[in-house]
Structures are given as C-alpha cells and as structure tokens.
Amino acid sequence: MTTTDPAAAAPPVSPEGPRHGTGTRATRMLGIATIIAMGWLVAFGLGFSPADRDQEEAVRILYVHVPTIWVAYLAFSITAIASAVVLFGKKKSLDWDRLAGASAEIGVAFVAVTLAVGAMWGRITWGVFWQWDARLTTTALLFVTYIGYLAVRRLGGSHEQRAKRSAVLGMIAVIEIPLVHWSVRLWRSLHQEATVLDTDGDIDMDGLMLFSLFVGVIAFSLLYVWLLLHRTRSMWMQDLLDDRGLDEALAARRAEGAGLVDSARPEPTEPVSQPAHQNGGGS
C-alpha cells in the first residue's frame, strides 16, 4: 500500500510565502469591468438592438467585427509609437520594447478574430466566406505583416538587438493601417464604406445600433488594456529571468576559468600538483 504526501504534490512555495503573478487589485477591477462590458455587448448586440433594413440580422455580427479591428488599429498604433521611442527616445528602456511587442501580439489576435467573424458576415451578406476584395486582402496582408513582426521578435540575440530590430519593422508596418482603412475608396470593393469614421462626419445609424457599437468599442478597449498589462508584466519577468540565466552562466564560466569550480568537484585522493586550469580544465 502506498501513501501520498500532500506536501510533496504541492507546488514549490518561496520562504516568504506564495508569490504573485501579473495580477493586481487594479487589473482585477479592470477585469471585472471588462466582463460587465462584454455582458452588455451580448445583451445589446444580440438582444436589444434592432435588425438592419438591408443587412437584417447579420448586422449583429458587426458589433464584434468593427470594435475588434478598431482596437487592433489602436494596438498597432501603440506598437508604432513605442517602437519610435525605442529608436529615437533619449531614455533607452526595454519597457517600450515590451509594450510594443505585447501590443502587437494582442493586435494580431484581434485581427484574426476580425477576419474570421468577417467571413461569417460575408457568408450571410455576400454568399461567400472570402473574396479577394481590396479591404479583405489588405486586412489579410496586415495580419501576415504583424505575424512577421512577432517572428522577428523571436529571432536570437540580446534584448537590445530584439528591441531595435523589431522597432524598425513596427514603424514600417503601421503604414498599412491607412491603406486598409482607405482601401474601400482607393479600389472598387465589395466591402461597405465607413459608416462611423466617414469624412463627412455624418453618422447614418440608428441610435440603438450606434450605442451597441459603442458598447463593443468600450468592451474591447478595456480588454485590450487588461491583456496589455498582463502581457507586458509577463515579458518583464521573462526578460529578467533570461538575463539572470545568462548572468549565472557567465559567472559559472568565469568561475570555471579561474579554477574555482574545484570546490564543487569530488575531493582528490592525492594532492594535486598543478592548478586545474593548467590541466586542460575550463575549456
């Protein structure tokens, strides 16, 4: 018969007690606000808002489709601004690089949602999931570009090299956002033109529809900030641990070179006549 020791199965606990992750009181409050806003979005998007005259019930998809791409634009713009600070800022801090990377990651997830949800809207409205239409193609290009940005961040090298390399791409890639937005005017497109962010400033929408869209924008903006806080903190800890791992490896290497590793080795049975580094150790 075997017995299980509960203490042995428990995760390791530091001497000062269990350690905390990336959450704080502020992020918990923000998380609760996000969940409430998402609840409102479901209630208004699927329930209270009326059907559209032309699109009928398919308009309900736009209450998630439009806010996700707007927040993705915001995320990529934050990436570009943080990248500019990395390249041209006087104070060289990796915090801006982490902000850029975290924001791009969230933006990519939101664009993926936009494309997938937009395909469902297209299936109802156009009868097909995908068309090589100007708006759809430029949005797919935006998605692929930022996937590339995230891939560049994962290339080897120091954190400073990562920061500079990805900052250049972060500033170039943001040029695609106006291209995506104006694609419906620059080229012949199946996709409808902007309703809210139109140049004439006149919003041709029912009040409840506009409110539902507004709730969606608020909900996804709160979610973006919440995700950004958690992700930048995770990246900060990952960088710290990477640096410590490197420092420890360098210290071990120096100690090995200086012959200090002898203390960790088994005691020799006979006195050693020469220092360890002269016997070929430490290579």
Next chain:
Amino acid sequence: MIAFFDDAGFILGSYALTFGVVGLLSWRYVRRGTQLGQRVPDDEKPWR
C-alpha cells in the same frame, strides 16, 4: 426574427468564436504570468 433563426449559426458562432479566442488568450496570459511569478520574488516586481 425569422432571418435571425436562418442565420443564427453564423451570428451566434461569430460571438462564440470571438469570446472563445479572447477567453483563451486571457487564460494563457494569466497562466503564463502566474508561472513566471513563482520564479521572481514579489519585492522585485515593479507592479507590486
């Protein structure tokens, strides 16, 4: 209302997909933060 039931699969599916993706991303970020947080003392974390 009839149109809603015609297209309900796509409409509800789009909401389910959206909340599924953002829920998964949120869970992944919090879990990663918790895992890394165990390896870094609290007094070194600037947000604590």
